[in-house]
Amino acid sequence: MRRNGWALVGVLAILALAGCGERQELETQAFVSVIGLDQGEQDHQVNVTFQISNPQVNTTQSAEAQKEPPSDIVTITAVDLLSAKELAQSSLSREITFSHLQTIIVGENLAKGDLFSHVIGSAIVDPEMRREAVLIVSKEPAEAFIHANTPTMETRPHKYYEFMEDNWRKTGFSPVSNLNTFFQRTEGELFLAAYATTERDSVGTKHDDEYLAGEVPQASGDPVQMIGSAIMQKGKMVGTLNGEETRISQLLRKKNLIETMTTTFPDPLNENYRISLIMNQSAHTEIKVNTDRTPVKIRVNVPVQVKVNSNIALEDFTTSQKRRDALKNTVKENMEQASDSLIKKLQEEYTGEPFVWYATARKNFWTVEEFEEFDWGEKFKKADVDIDYEVSIVSFGEQLRPPAFKKLKEGK
Known part of the structure; x- marks a missing residue:
């Protein structure tokens, strides 16, 4: 019995210690909070932009990182998102992880083609790709949108998009759209994704909710406008709805x-x-x-x-x-x-x-x-x-x- 007892203790110790084999230190990882997808110059290629959060900004270690940017932005051209993730390691010392990914931004040019559904559909096999990630379509290329989005009140990119999603629930100007709902409605039903831009398109004064992103008469402040929605059908963008139409769609x-x-x-x-x-x-x-x-x-x-x-x-x-x-x-x-x-x-x-x-x-x-x-x-x-x-x-x-x-x- 004593021999069997020691054997059981040994087996339990091995099982307990085996869980540490895949352990990774936080300082060795690069946490991607935003991904941008654009059509590449060649067919069947995509430009993938990774916005990687700086974990030291706005934390107790912020004094050590006063001169560091809140995030690092890297763009890689590849045949798919996961290949781009691997290629990005050629310039990043830390290991890229999608475990904190909250937002995926798709350039309108890519969203209107057939390639987008293939790219995002193949990427979902990665267990780190969160189906709760918010899906946003940008009027300009996603790479340009991410670089231009420099909000004054919020330096952390993941918090910025989290707060914007909370605003959508209070205003209805944009739909609460995520990857999970997108995949549920790829057979033919219409899916509404949030529509955004940093560009301006002056159309004159309208009533308060009849604008589309870029049309709101704004003189200063943050460059990004998120109002209205991109209509997606069978995995690609087929049109837009303004703020009023988006609100009614949800009602x-x-x-x-x-x-x-x-x-x-x-x-x-x-x-x-x-x-x-x-x-x-x-x-x-x-x-x-x-x-x-x-x-x-x-x-x-x-x-x-x-x-x-x-x-x-x-x-x-x-x-x-x-x-x-x-x-x-x-x-x-x-x-x-x-x-x-x-x-x-x-x-x-x-x-x-x-x-x-x-x-x-x-x-x-x-x-x-x-x-x-x-x-x-x-x-x-x-x-x-x-x-x-x-x-x-x-x-x-x-x-x-x-x-x-x-x-x-x-x-x-």
Whole structure:
């Protein structure tokens, strides 16, 4: 028994120590936080840009790294992402790792071709490639975007993109898009990726959410603008949606990822002004799809709650039911008109929808094969879509009490 006991202790010790064989020190690793992908000069080649975080910046060791940049940026031309990762070791002393990778930026030129889906599809076999990584399409080459993105308030690249993703959930200007969702919708459904640029394209003044990245009239500040979305279908980019269309696309989904969003509508009591409202959803969007008729009938009910955020015209809505109804009808009519315009655009230009309505339609079929034969994309192009917004006003603002409105307007 004593001999067997010592043998058991020996086996357990070997098993415990064997786990240290693959141990790596943090100081020997180069942590890639951002990857950029661009079309190479030759066919079937890609330019891969690695943004490697400096772990000493903004840490307790920052005093030792005051003159060091927050990140190192290296671009390698190769046939795929993993080959570029290996080639990058020819100039980097530390071993590259994707364990902290959070963001993948794709240049629009590459995103519009067939090569992108092959490159990203082959790279996912690397166990370090995180499917939660955010996918962003840049108007310019991803390499130029990464070099130009030098935010003033945040030096750490991984934190910058993390904070931007949090902002998307609060504004809805960009979709919360990641690799996992991208791979789920590569068969034909439309997938929305965040759209960004550091370039400027002056188009004049629009309403607050009708801009696309690069169009927001910005005089100074950080160079990057992220608003709107890139439409991806079958693994490549086929178009764009502006900020308003992106917001509506998320509201029309069964489960909306936007927490709240601030937008403006025409003031129903004074056509010279617009009224600012904070909008969120009181419940999930209700979607019903009738596939037994031709054309397919789709009914969508969107419950929204609004709060008055800024009332520039100083109109009093609290003491008049008629005025409250006018405001409610204005929100309802404008949202339904904007939604109908988006549906028309998608039906005329694309074969598919980004609202995940196909998941509801699929429940009407016994097998996947039956649903595939149904050809949802083509059926959607001719579908009869009825969208109804249920608007409830929960607050008229707290800055001014109703009696103060009349005094201000009369100059008292």
